[in-house]
Amino acid sequence: MDSQTEWPRGQRSAFVASHIRDLIVSGALPHGQRINERVLTEQLGVSRTPLREAFKILESEGLVMIEPNRGATVIKISHEDVELAIEVLIGLESVGAERACERATPAQIAEIERLHLDMVANYRAGELMQYFHINQTIHQKIVDCAGNPNLTRIYHGESSRIRRFRYAGNRVPERWARAVYEHEQILDALKQRQGPLLREVLRAHHLNGWRITRSVLESENPQSGEDASRT
Amino acid sequence: MDSQTEWPRGQRSAFVASHIRDLIVSGALPHGQRINERVLTEQLGVSRTPLREAFKILESEGLVMIEPNRGATVIKISHEDVELAIEVLIGLESVGAERACERATPAQIAEIERLHLDMVANYRAGELMQYFHINQTIHQKIVDCAGNPNLTRIYHGESSRIRRFRYAGNRVPERWARAVYEHEQILDALKQRQGPLLREVLRAHHLNGWRITRSVLESENPQSGEDASRT
DNA sequence: TCCCCCTATATTGCATGCAACATGGGGAGG
DNA sequence: CCTCCCCATGTTGCATGCAATATAGGGGGA
Numbered sequence: 001m002d003s004q005t006e007w008p009r010g011q012r013s014a015f016v017a018s019h020i021r022d023l024i025v026s027g028a029l030p031h032g033q034r035i036n037e038r039v040l041t042e043q044l045g046v047s048r049t050p051l052r053e054a055f056k057i058l059e060s061e062g063l064v065m066i067e068p069n070r071g072a073t074v075i076k077i078s079h080e081d082v083e084l085a086i087e088v089l090i091g092l093e094s095v096g097a098e099r100a101c102e103r104a105t106p107a108q109i110a111e112i113e114r115l116h117l118d119m120v121a122n123y124r125a126g127e128l129m130q131y132f133h134i135n136q137t138i139h140q141k142i143v144d145c146a147g148n149p150n151l152t153r154i155y156h157g158e159s160s161r162i163r164r165f166r167y168a169g170n171r172v173p174e175r176w177a178r179a180v181y182e183h184e185q186i187l188d189a190l191k192q193r194q195g196p197l198l199r200e201v202l203r204a205h206h207l208n209g210w211r212i213t214r215s216v217l218e219s220e221n222p223q224s225g226e227d228a229s230r231t
Numbered sequence: 232m233d234s235q236t237e238w239p240r241g242q243r244s245a246f247v248a249s250h251i252r253d254l255i256v257s258g259a260l261p262h263g264q265r266i267n268e269r270v271l272t273e274q275l276g277v278s279r280t281p282l283r284e285a286f287k288i289l290e291s292e293g294l295v296m297i298e299p300n301r302g303a304t305v306i307k308i309s310h311e312d313v314e315l316a317i318e319v320l321i322g323l324e325s326v327g328a329e330r331a332c333e334r335a336t337p338a339q340i341a342e343i344e345r346l347h348l349d350m351v352a353n354y355r356a357g358e359l360m361q362y363f364h365i366n367q368t369i370h371q372k373i374v375d376c377a378g379n380p381n382l383t384r385i386y387h388g389e390s391s392r393i394r395r396f397r398y399a400g401n402r403v404p405e406r407w408a409r410a411v412y413e414h415e416q417i418l419d420a421l422k423q424r425q426g427p428l429l430r431e432v433l434r435a436h437h438l439n440g441w442r443i444t445r446s447v448l449e450s451e452n453p454q455s456g457e458d459a460s461r462t
Numbered sequence: 463t464c465c466c467c468c469t470a471t472a473t474t475g476c477a478t479g480c481a482a483c484a485t486g487g488g489g490a491g492g
Numbered sequence: 493c494c495t496c497c498c499c500a501t502g503t504t505g506c507a508t509g510c511a512a513t514a515t516a517g518g519g520g521g522a
Binding site: 008009010011013049052053054056057059060061062068069081084085087088090091092094095096099146147148149150151153154158 | 239240241242244280283284285287288290291292293299300312315316318319321322323325326327330377379380381382384385389
């Protein structure tokens, strides 16, 4: 990152945190790697103070681990961890789904439908990356419809923490097709405001998705569990 | 707090965060109040650096709000917010309950039963504060039984954020008695490892509890909603 | 009298300096 | 040759200084 661009005073640590979050989620910073403060301050063009504040933010999001006198380390995420995080996400989405069906405004539902159609178009075009991105947005938006800021915040945190591990599953064509079908069901349930149905469809969607994703990851990275780095 | 006690190097911001968290949760720092850095550094005997790091931690826990050039403000929690937080807690406990029934060790269940009996004894003795404290512990332990560290972490955060608003309900004798009865059901469902039942019992328990608590708070503090400070 | 602007002061955001601690490599002893 | 210890170097934790911004209060103009 070029140190030319000066970030505005007052939000520097937030931007730095966001940047490092991207580095971790995208895999540019491998899991388990210690982060050298000096290197990052030079790359980002900020001083150590906002950087260290960013570490604290990322630590409480569960993305890095800070050890006294040893600084920040990107946390290692095993498949087990991802599975446990998905368990939490299912719980959060269950609440979100039911409340969304009660509280979503027509405009919100229309926006999700737009996103859905866009996502399907990207599926047809074989644009996996775009598809994946819109997919994440749809899930977040559904949760947002519940009108519960805490829910939104927590869901977003947990979701982005494991994002990069959930990408692989759709590389299996059958799974990708099936996922799109499941999303049709999701949209229908939401439009018909059938909370319990939406909850169950989402639950199954995540469990199915993870089952395939896990097997893909394990076949690509046979030692599996302990360190699940590069995709 | 006396500045005599020196906190160990390397954990100062964590301890400071924990201290401020207590100040907020206990109500010593009123909701909506701006926090002056200088005053707190003097009270706590640390410099501004760890204090500001602590603010970042507390911000991502949703306890304070940081505005550029205006520093940290204790977040205002309305009854609406508490209700929304309870919604999240119910979602988390739903997952926790089902997994706990699958994964809890006999030792864990025995410990919860011990806590339960202790809590009932405190009920009989009219020890509301003790009762309340053990009550919180039981709910946390049930969630812990799910063996999901993320779930434990998030549940704990959300739960402590609104803790002080959930105390009032049991001052109504009928509610208190009913709550104890509901806890019998909770314990039974757990011992019999009936996940869905436990989930529903917990859900009802929280909804009932909050319904009464809210009415108590509103009768004590008629303007209600906007600022729900001193109990 | 009231309102607005301008200035003095307080407070925050960030950079940097210093001390504590970790780390790695070379030499002495076995 | 191996091991352990010690020191040189690098890195982190925290305190502090400086600049940018907020804020309060008084004086001037309408």
